[in-house]
Amino acid sequence: MFDRSSAVIRDAKKLSFEYVPEKLVHREEQMRRLETLFKPMITDNLSCSAFLHGGVGTGKTATAKRFCEDVLKYCAGKNKQVGLIFINCRIRNTEHGVLIHLLRYFDSGFPDRGFSVEEMLRSLKRHMDEGSRPYVIVLDEVDVLLKNGTKDLMYQLTRFTDELRNSSVSLILISQEAVVEMLDTASLSSFKRANAIKFDKYTKNELKDIVILRAEEALVPNAMSIDVADLLADIGKGFGDARLVIEMLEKAANIAEERSGGKLMADDVRSANAMIYSNVSENKLANLDTKRKIALLAIARAIKGEPYVSITKVEKTYEVVCEEYGHPARKHTQFWTYVQDMEKMNLLETMVRSEPDGGRTTYISLPDIPPKELAKKLEYLLETPVSDDFVEF
C-alpha cells in the first residue's frame, strides 16, 4: 500500500515551507547586510542587532535561518561556539512564554510556572555567562509580542550584554510591520534604525527561480517543466509571496502524485490554485467590512462574464445593491477609495483606457475569482453579520 514508488515527489519534507533550502535565491543583498551587521559579533563577540521587515512570504524567516546556520557552520570551522535560539512569537507571545523558551535552551526541564520574571531573567543571565559565548536570539513575528505590551522584555534583551561578563546577546527581530516605531526610546537607542533590512515582494521571475530551486530539491528529476514553473510564478506574482507559491507547488505535486501521471502538469497547478485561492480569498473577503463587501458585490454583479467593467457601470449597480441591503450609497470619491483598498488586497485590478472621444475611463477586472462565485460568497457573508472592522492586508 505505502510501498508504491513516487513518480513526482522525491523528498516531501522539502516541500514544506518550514524547510530552509541550502541556497536562497535573490536574497544576496539581505544576506550581505546581515554579514556586515553581525561581523563585530564574529570577530569581537560584540552584541549586534538587525531588524528584518517585509510582506508575507518575502523570505525573512528563511534568510534569518540560512544566515544563522551559515554563521554556526563558519564558527564551528574556527572552533568558536555560538548559541542560537529561535523563537516564534506567534506561539510564544508573552514575556513569560519567551523567557521560558530561552531558559529551556539551557535547561530543558525548566518548569512552566513558579518563577517571577525577575528570577527568570537572573537565571538566564547566569546560564548565558556560564556558556561563555555570543548568543543570537531570533524573534520571529516580533510584532505579536510587542502588541502584547512586552516593551520591558525588549529593553532587557537589548541591554543584556551590559550585564554579562563572558558572553554577549545579539538580536534578530523579524516582522511584517515596521516595528521600530513600537519600541520605546530606551530600546531604540540600541536598536538603531540603520539596522533595518527590507524584504520587497518577489517579482514573477524571482518566484519562478524559487519554485525551480525547490522543485530541484524536492521532486523527482524533470518532474516539472519550465512552463509549469512559469505558470506557478504567474499565479503568485500578484502577491509576491514565496510561501503561497511553495504551497501551490506542494499541493500540485500531491495532485500529480495521486493522478499517477508521472509528471506535474499545468492542470495540477490550476487545481491546486483553485484549492488555495478559495482559502485565501475567503479569508480576505471575511475581513472586509460591510461597505466594501457591498462595493465588491456590485463589481461582481456588474462584470457579468465580461473581462472588465467600467466604473460608471459598476456605480449604477452599486446603488441597486446598496438599496437591496438597506445601506446608504456612498459618493464617487468614497467608492473609489473602497476600490483602491481592494486593489491593494489583490481582490481586483483597475486600469485606465483612452476612449475614441478623447476621454479616459477606468475599468475594473476580477483576475482570479470567477465573478459568479465571488457574488455568491459575498451574498452569503452579507447575510451573516460579523464585526465591522476593516482589516487591510
Ligand SMILES: Nc1ncnc2c1ncn2[C@@H]1O[C@H](COP(=O)(O)OP(=O)(O)OP(=O)(O)O)[C@@H](O)[C@H]1O
Ligand atoms: N529567496 C528564497 N529562495 C528560496 N526559497 C525561499 C526564498 N524566499 C522564501 N523562500 C521559501 O518560501 C517560503 C516562505 O518564506 P519565509 O517563511 O521565509 O517568508 P516570511 O517572509 O518569513 O513570511 P511570513 O512573514 O509570512 O512569516 C519558505 O519555504 C522559504 O524557504
